[in-house]
Amino acid sequence: xxxxxxxxxxxxxxxxxLLNDLTPRVIPxxxxxxxxxCTTITGVALCRCGGSNNKPFCDGTHGKNGFTDKKLTxxxxxxxxxxxxxxxxxxDNRGICAHAGHCTDNLSSVFKxxxxxxxxxxxxxxxxxxxxxxxxxxxxxxxxIDNVEHRNQDRKPMVTVTKDGPYAITGxxxxxxxxxxxxxxxxxxxLCRCGGSKNKPFCDGTHWHIGFKDEKN
Numbered sequence: 001x002x003x004x005x006x007x008x009x010x011x012x013x014x015x016x017x018l019l020n021d022l023t024p025r026v027i028p029x030x031x032x033x034x035x036x037x038c039t040t041i042t043g044v045a046l047c048r049c050g051g052s053n054n055k056p057f058c059d060g061t062h063g064k065n066g067f068t069d070k071k072l073t074x075x076x077x078x079x080x081x082x083x084x085x086x087x088x089x090x091x092d093n094r095g096i097c098a099h100a101g102h103c104t105d106n107l108s109s110v111f112k113x114x115x116x117x118x119x120x121x122x123x124x125x126x127x128x129x130x131x132x133x134x135x136x137x138x139x140x141x142x143x144x145i146d147n148v149e150h151r152n153q154d155r156k157p158m159v160t161v162t163k164d165g166p167y168a169i170t171g172x173x174x175x176x177x178x179x180x181x182x183x184x185x186x187x188x189x190x191l192c193r194c195g196g197s198k199n200k201p202f203c204d205g206t207h208w209h210i211g212f213k214d215e216k217n
Contacts, residue, residue: 004023004173005157005171005172005173006018006020006157006173006174007022007151007173007174007175007176008018008159008169008173008174008176008191009153009177010048010069010175010176010178010201011045011059011175012069012120013062013067013068013069013179014045014048014058014062014063014067014069015045015046015047015048015062016045016046016048016051016167016191017043017044017045017046018043018044018045018046018159018173019030019041019042019043020042020043020044021041021042021043022041023041024039024040024041025039025040025041025042026038027039027040027199027214028148029116035106037126044057044063045058046058046159046167046193047059047061047062047189047193048062048063048067048069048192048193048195048200048201049056049067049195050067050193050194050195050196050212051060051064051065051182051195054215055161055193055214055216056161056214056217058195065195067195069200069201070200071198071199071200072200073095073198073199073204074198075095075096076094076095077093077094078093078096078181078182079093079095080092080093080182080183081093081094083117083120083121084121085121085122085126086122086212087121087126087145088112088121088126088130088143088144088145089121089143089144089145089163090129090133090141090142090143091120091141091143091144091149091183092119092140092141093140093181093182093183093184094140095140095181095182095199096138096139096140096180096181096184096199097138097140097204097205098137098138098140098165098166098190098202098203098204098205098207099205100136100137100138100172100190101120101205102132102135102136102137103132103133103135103136103141105208106132107123107124107128107129107132109123109124110123110124110128110129112131113133113136115186116161123198126145129143130143130145130150136186137162137166137168137188137189137190137191137201138189138202139181139184139185139187139188139189139190140181140184140185141152142185146171149181151183151187152172152185152186152187152188152189153170153187153188155170155171155172155187155188156170156171157170157171157172157173158170158171159173161193161214161217162190162217163214163217164212164213164217165190165193165194165207165212165213166190166191166192166193166203166207167190167191167195168188168190168192169188169189169190169191170187170188171187171188172186172187174202175189175191178201179204189202190202190203191203192204192206192207193207193212194206194207194210194211194212196210196212
């Protein structure tokens with residue numbers, strides 16, 4: 001196994017392909033017409049149409065259920081807003097939020113559901129705000145202290161199959177040939193696996209509205 005950072009590619013109208021080992025290896029029991037061995041990099045196909053019977057792995061259902069990876073959002077929400085406080089500035093991009101609820105559930109004095117402005121950087125101690133933002137899986141939230149922005153964390157590469165939700169990517173796994181959102185983190189982000197996001201390949205919280213379930217996870 002190589003120590004190169006894993007990559008994720010999005011196959012057209014098909015699964016994600018998690019490339020874990022980018023060093024070509026000889027595959028047993030298969031050869032070319034010349035007798036030379038066949039080699040390939042190793043990875044695994046992950047369902048993103050929501051329909052696989054072998055979740056999180058792809059079983060080809062995307063070819064039967066009409067899955068399309070077309071991005072339907074107009075991109076108007078893909079902008080970063082800054083909420084400036086005396087101790088901390090909170091950065092937020094609603095266009096890439098996965099609506100996991102860690103912010104509003106854990107620190108409602110700062111992250112105010114159904115209010116405008118919805119973020120009050122003076123609503124709690126700076127460290128409490130930092131601790132909450134670090135739980136944001138999508139990268140929609142980040143913060144600055146003393147004019148230094150803190151967007152990423154130091155974590156090992158990992159894809160977490162969240163309960164009835166998206167793939168939570170951490171540790172800087174490279175998402176190949178995809179445009180990240182305004183101010184988005186490349187260290188952590190969330191990828192749709194229900195098939196319904198309007199902002200594919202990124203999660204936009206649609207799994208909540210359509211009742212996506214993965215009973216095996």
